[in-house]
Amino acid sequence: MDFGPFLFLATLEGLVQAAVLCLTALGLSLVFGVMRVVNVAHGEFYMLGAVIAWWVTSIVGIHPAVGFAAALAIAPLAVGAIAFAGERLILKRLDYNPEATIVATIGMLYVIQQMALLFFGPDPRPVEAPFYFRIQFPWFGYSGYKLIVVAAAIAILLIAWFVIAKTRIGLVMRATQFDGDTAQAFGIPVNRVYASVFAVGAMFAAVAAVLIVPIRQAHYLMGLDPLLLSFIVVILGGLGSIRGTIVAAILIGLSDGIISVFFSPTLAKMASTLLVALVLVFRPQGLFGREEL
Amino acid sequence: MLKVENLNSFYGASQVLRDFSIDLAAGEVLCLLGRNGAGKTTALRSIMGLLRPRSGLVTLDGRELTSLPGHEVPKAGIGYVPQGRRLFSELTVAENLEIGLMCRGGGEEVRERVLQYFPRLSERLDQASGTLSGGEQQMLAMARALCVEPSVILLDEPTEGLQPSMISTIRDVLLQLRGDGVGILLVEQRVDAVRPVADRVAFVENGCVRETVGVAALTENPELLRKYVGVG
Known part of the structure; x- marks a missing residue:
């Protein structure tokens, strides 16, 4: 294949990676932005989303599309409920202390991971895509499902933007993010906002996992890579900046996809990590972060 | 209207309010005066439920606020x-x-x-x-x-760093609110900003109210200001 078509193929792969990363990192960024909690267990919520998707599709076996639709509805809700419970039982009791919550979410990471190993087993499990079709370009055919993943991620991000920027729920979240004390002094139940945001953040990771699991398979250790990439994205974009998160996810996703196709996935991770190191040295607040952060 | 009885509030192990008590009637302006660190801001934060007092009682029109979750306090009618x-x-x-x-x-x-x-x-x-x-x-x-x-509004140094014309605007609004029957609890450092609007002044020292006087006493008895605020 010539360089041009090969670059186009690599860009498409990068776009898929970027789409999933946008959703996953947005969840992590929301949780940090509003709660100032570094959620080390975020990747495990992603893994749980994939595992629950496999479980749901294996039970609802009428047609792959029906099973997938059920998974897309059930997995994020189940993961959100688990995250909500974790927030109420653990993070709230730690009074959202930044250091203590890091340790606590590391603990949550291992508990969720080992529970998945116990009940789901160590083997990767495939989930059938809801439909198969190929889009034929002049140089190669490409999975239609992968492009649907990109479109779905864009749709979800637009909905998220609308909710955050244009609705009362979003206003309450933003007010809590800027100043929790003052928000409470105006009747905002800050603790309930925290619990909801933690659950919604986990749901974003779960949706991303459900969308990608027909391409990558479910596995109890699959949470590590998205966690690492999400941290890279959130640091690069600027801690707590949603706009920065989206831009950084597209940058990292595209570069990861393109470098992986042209060279190797390991080199892609090295490049991302180097980029973060450079940003930390020359622009510690990230691309869109506020200086005081 | 607003009644605060024997509030004791702490930051960690450090006690900031000691049996802090005040009462405020509808359409009254009560000013808390005192040196920096006397506990004036902490008193407002404790009333608002932003700092949970260890003991004491805050009531608004007979309704107890201290047992409410913090976000319910403003809904009772406190700005x-x-x-x-x-x-x-x-x-x-x-x-x-x-x-x-x-x-x-x-x-x-x-x-x-x-x-x-x-x-x-x-x-x-x-x-x-x-x-x-x-x-x-x-x-x-x-x-x-x-x-x-709000039926009661708490203001923490609203004239801080403002030019005279703006201070005058704020004073006019406070007088209007007082006329409308809103109770006003005002924390101020500037004595000249207190005189035109306050009905009473409570001197705060070391986390408790030492003395409450009518605003005229600020002029009649300058010793009070020297004693509690350090100016005369």
């Missing part, structure tokens, strides 16, 4: 203008007002009424509040609190 304004600086003026309105379900008519106090804000509704001038920010902090439709 709060914190020290340093603490606006949601990246939100617009309209969004800051909306946060106040949401507290007790106020609508457009409440916002219009509040904006009549501060007409200048009407021209800045879509502007990020962090980009307003200091005086406009103070107006917005007060307008946001008034959007709660």
Whole structure:
């Protein structure tokens, strides 16, 4: 294949990676932005989303599309409920202390991971895509499902933007993010906002996992890579900046996809990590972060 | 109206309020005066439920507030203008007002009424509040609190760092609110800002109210100011 078509193929792969990363990192960024909690267990919520998707599709076996639709509805809700419970039982009791919550979410990471190993087993499990079709370009055919993943991620991000920027729920979240004390002094139940945001953040990771699991398979250790990439994205974009998160996810996703196709996935991770190191040295607040952060 | 009895509040192991007690009637302006660190701001934060007192009682029109979750306290009808304004600086003026309105379900008519106090804000509704001038920010902090439709409003140094014309605007609004029957609990450092608006003055020292006097006593007995505020 010539360089041009090969670059186009690599860009498409990068776009898929970027789409999933946008959703996953947005969840992590929301949780940090509003709660100032570094959620080390975020990747495990992603893994749980994939595992629950496999479980749901294996039970609802009428047609792959029906099973997938059920998974897309059930997995994020189940993961959100688990995250909500974790927030109420653990993070709230730690009074959202930044250091203590890091340790606590590391603990949550291992508990969720080992529970998945116990009940789901160590083997990767495939989930059938809801439909198969190929889009034929002049140089190669490409999975239609992968492009649907990109479109779905864009749709979800637009909905998220609308909710955050244009609705009362979003206003309450933003007010809590800027100043929790003052928000409470105006009747905002800050603790309930925290619990909801933690659950919604986990749901974003779960949706991303459900969308990608027909391409990558479910596995109890699959949470590590998205966690690492999400941290890279959130640091690069600027801690707590949603706009920065989206831009950084597209940058990292595209570069990861393109470098992986042209060279190797390991080199892609090295490049991302180097980029973060450079940003930390020359622009510690990230691309869109506020200086005081 | 607002009654505060024997509040004891702590930051960690350090006790800041010691049996702090005041009462405030409808349409009255009570000013807390005292040196830095005397506990005035902590008293307001404790009343608002932002700092949970270890003991003591706060009631508004007989309803106990100390046992309520913190976010329910403003819904009882208490507006709060914190020290340093603490606006949601990246939100617009309209969004800051909306946060106040949401507290007790106020609508457009409440916002219009509040904006009549501060007409200048009407021209800045879509502007990020962090980009307003200091005086406009103070107006917005007060307008946001008034959007709660409070029966009592707590103000923590509202004239801090403001030019005289702005101080005069704020004084006029306070007098208007007092005339409308709103109880006003005012923390101030500037004695000249207290005299024209206050009915009574409570001197705070070491976390408790040492003395409460009518505002005329500030002129009649300058020794009080020397004793509790360090100025004469």
